[in-house]
Amino acid sequence: DTGVSQDPRHKITKRGQNVTFRCDPISEHNRLYWYRQTLGQGPEFLTYFQNEAQLEKSRLLSDRFSAERPKGSFSTLEIQRTEQGDSAMYLCASSLADMEHYGYTFGSGTRLTVV
Amino acid sequence: DAKTTQPPSMDCAEGRAANLPCNHSTISGNEYVYWYRQIHSQGPQYIIHGLKNNETNEMASLIITEDRKSSTLILPHATLRDTAVYYCIVRDSGGSNYKLTFGKGTLLTVNP
Numbered sequence: 001d002t003g004v005s006q007d008p009r010h011k012i013t014k015r016g017q018n019v020t021f022r023c024d025p026i027s028e029h030n031r032l033y034w035y036r037q038t039l040g041q042g043p044e045f046l047t048y049f050q051n052e053a054q055l056e057k058s059r060l061l062s063d064r065f066s067a068e069r070p071k072g073s074f075s076t077l078e079i080q081r082t083e084q085g086d087s088a089m090y091l092c093a094s095s096l097a098d099m100e101h102y103g104y105t106f107g108s109g110t111r112l113t114v115v
Numbered sequence: 116d117a118k119t120t121q122p123p124s125m126d127c128a129e130g131r132a133a134n135l136p137c138n139h140s141t142i143s144g145n146e147y148v149y150w151y152r153q154i155h156s157q158g159p160q161y162i163i164h165g166l167k168n169n170e171t172n173e174m175a176s177l178i179i180t181e182d183r184k185s186s187t188l189i190l191p192h193a194t195l196r197d198t199a200v201y202y203c204i205v206r207d208s209g210g211s212n213y214k215l216t217f218g219k220g221t222l223l224t225v226n227p
């Protein structure tokens with residue numbers, strides 16, 4: 001499978017707990033994105049990496065959120081002290097910079113439920 | 116905010132063409148029109164994009180009006196598996212404008 005992989009697919013956590021999601025992009029893609037999607041809405045941009053550098057963070061990404069992409073390969077998104085409002089689908093996507101014209105490839109997402 | 120307007124839902128009979136409209140009246144000269152779709156419980160999938168000429172690929176056709184203020188995505192022979200939310204997005208593909216701004220899209224339901 002050469003697509004974008006996300007793990008886990010589903011996560012249920014208690015309010016106040018920390019959670020971490022992983023994204024494995026397509027191996028040759030140097031750009032990686034995180035989006036969040038709540039029920040009935042389209043995905044919203046959270047952050048963007050080019051190789052290992054995090055180049056933009058949305059104001060949606062509060063200080064409880066942190067994303068990393070060590071060595072420019074896989075990425076992790078951590079949410080600390082989860083709140084019920086964090087319940088959403090977290091989507092990862094990747095692209096090749098000079099092929100971005102042809103769109104991103106998204107993973108199937110991690111659905112987070114905070115109880 | 117999304118720069119596009121789409122109907123919230125549409126129905127189509129299986130085997131018929133599905134024509135999904137999108138208004139983007141404030142589109143600028145260097146902005147492309149992109150279409151993605153999202154099948155339930157999956158991530159969005161790129162379908163097609165265009166600047167001003169009509170485009171066709173193995174999935175769909177994109178018709179952009181001459182003034183570029185609107186476009187139509189055409190699925191020529193819709194199948195049940197085409198049931199999804201379809202997003203029309205305008206985006207400047209130059210330089211560092213890498214973000215996609217999604218609206219609520221159109222839920223296309225293909226009926227048997």
